[in-house]
Amino acid sequence: MRYTCSTTAPPSAEELHGLFLQADWARERTPGEIATLIANTRVFAVVRLDGALIGYGRALSDGVSRALLDDIIVDQDHRGKGAGKLIMTALMDQLAGIEEIFLNTGSHLEAFYCNYGFRKFPGLTMVSKRAERVQPPREHDPATGR
Numbered sequence: 001m002r003y004t005c006s007t008t009a010p011p012s013a014e015e016l017h018g019l020f021l022q023a024d025w026a027r028e029r030t031p032g033e034i035a036t037l038i039a040n041t042r043v044f045a046v047v048r049l050d051g052a053l054i055g056y057g058r059a060l061s062d063g064v065s066r067a068l069l070d071d072i073i074v075d076q077d078h079r080g081k082g083a084g085k086l087i088m089t090a091l092m093d094q095l096a097g098i099e100e101i102f103l104n105t106g107s108h109l110e111a112f113y114c115n116y117g118f119r120k121f122p123g124l125t126m127v128s129k130r131a132e133r134v135q136p137p138r139e140h141d142p143a144t145g146r
């Protein structure tokens, strides 16, 4: 497969919304929220095949001491063909020199991330509860009156 990888041209919100529908943690994000996410993300990797978005990953970082990898995903029809490696290599290249890089994953992907120097963190990682997702108001249905 001739995948291309860009670290300068972000995907459109609509494209990324399509990919995020495959991700448990991101499928509820709206295109509007994703547009904000894209606008506020400086470190990312976009993999395409014949122009179509098939992989994405990003990092939040202060550029010196800490970075957090997130939203690393390859389209389900393209997994196991090297796109994830392209994404991780492009992200880690951009984060060269950062003191510590964190990510949160399941044990089934421990081996995948070990390839890029990640090891289980011995400390206690804490997280605050995610904000409640605000549901958009339901439209009135004249047929049912509800």
Ligand SMILES: CC(C)(COP(=O)(O)OP(=O)(O)OC[C@H]1O[C@@H](n2cnc3c(N)ncnc32)[C@H](O)[C@@H]1OP(=O)(O)O)[C@@H](O)C(=O)NCCC(=O)NCCS
Pocket: 023, 072, 073, 074, 075, 078, 079, 080, 081, 082, 083, 084, 085, 086, 104, 105, 106, 108, 109, 110, 111, 112, 115
């Ligand atoms: C995880 C994910 C991004 C990997 O992308 P991918 O395109 O399938 O990975 P690649 O084909 O580039 O594989 C790269 C290397 O990692 C290895 N690898 C891939 N998936 C692996 C897994 N689940 N466990 C261990 N190794 C794995 C490959 O064998 C390959 O090794 P090699 O370089 O020695 O040949 C992809 O499977 C995915 O999108 N999963 C669903 C979303 C997800 O869970 N994202 C991670 C959130 S933390």
